[in-house]
Amino acid sequence: MSILSLVDLTKTYATSRGAPPCRALDSISLEIEEGEFVALMGPSGSGKTTTLNLIALVDRPDSGSISFEGADISALSGSPLAEFRRRKIGFVFQDSSLIDTMTLEENVALPLALDRASPDSSAARVAELAESLGIAGEMGKFPCEVSGGQRQRAAAARALACRPRLLLADEPTGALDSRSGRELMERFSSLNGAGEGAVLMVTHDPFAASWARRALFLRDGRLFAEIRRAGDRRAFFDRIMEVQSAMEGGAP
Ligand SMILES: Nc1ncnc2c1ncn2[C@@H]1O[C@H](COP(=O)(O)OP(=O)(O)OP(=O)(O)O)[C@@H](O)[C@H]1O
Ligand SMILES: [Mg+2]
Structure with a gap:
């Protein structure tokens, strides 16, 4: 079943x-299946962040429709909109956006508190995420006291706290070295494999x-190509490189 459906978004x-x-998006249509892990790629300025902002209803399309779990959400506002953002989706931004005056633990627990989770269930969920993201030893520290990779993982934990049906991540590995980036991807894909919901991840990498499992390529606000992973990760990496070079080479 599809969890998200975008039709002709402009x-x-x-x-x-x-x-x-500036036409940032030009009639984009796409679907994301429940639990699917999708990468959104494309050159700078191709419309990737715009797509995430429209899905999260941070910004509104000129035309087209957005459905989530089968219901049209384009017109949501007020408290149903706040509830949709809090319960159904999670965000990870490029530069982690944690609150500096709160410990990692308090940052991760924040959406649970906003959702009025009991202190016990909140503590259990925070501990579980810290463990699975490999930051259990850092949770008492403030964001300025941990590494960039640990901040990114805390931001991912915060985005996942309320078990969103869809995680939106904008360049989550952008600021990381290759080892921390790899670790974050391993965690994402194992959380995703454990049924934590679908992931739509913007990346240049x-x-x-x-x-x-699938990669979508935007160019100039249009969907340029879409490929699915069939075999192993290495073979998928090679195909992604091919599409990227075709795209940069200016093929139609
Ligand atoms: N708030 C805005 N006002 C005016 N133009 C904007 C705004 N946001 C984005 N744009 C333009 O829309 C186009 C798409 O921008 P978008 O941020 O979606 O690109 P992107 O694919 O995320 O790029 P990057 O990889 O550099 O983050 C760009 O040409 C950009 O200049
Ligand atoms: Mg962007």
């Missing part, structure tokens, strides 16, 4: 000083994308 941004408006 988004144009006004530009200043009379320049023509073919290696990070090779952990997904």
Whole structure:
């Protein structure tokens, strides 16, 4: 069953000083299945963040529809919108966006507190996530006291706290060295394999994308290509590289 369905989404941004408006997305349609791990790739400015912002209802499309679990969510506002964001989706931003004055533990527990989880169930969930993301020893520290990779993992734990049906991650490995990036991908794919919900991950990095089951490529606000992982990760990585070079080479 599909958890997310985008149909003909178009988004144009006004530009200043009379320049023509910028068409960030041009009639994009895509579906994400329940529990699926999808990578969203494409050059800078191709519309990846815009896509995530529209799905999270941070921004609104000019036209087209967005359905989540079969219901049209494009018109949600007020408290149903806040509830959708809190319960159904999780976000991981490129630069982790943790709250500096709270420990990692408090950061991860925050969405559970907003969702009025009991202290016991919240503590159990935080401990479980810290364990599975490999940051159990760091939870009493503040964000400035841990490494960038540990901050990213804490941000992932926070995004996953309320068991979202869909995790939206924008360049989660962008600021990481290759080893920390690999570790985060291993954790994502094992959490995803354990039925934690679907993941839509924006990345420039073919290696990070090779952990997904499917890769979508945007160019100039349009869907340029879509490939599925059939065999092992190495073979998928090679195909991702091929599509990337075709895309950069200007093939239609
Ligand atoms: N708030 C905005 N106002 C005006 N134009 C915008 C705005 N946000 C994005 N754009 C434009 O829309 C296009 C798509 O931007 P978007 O942020 O989705 O790209 P991206 O694929 O995420 O790129 P990157 O890999 O650099 O993060 C770009 O041309 C960008 O300049
Ligand atoms: Mg972006």
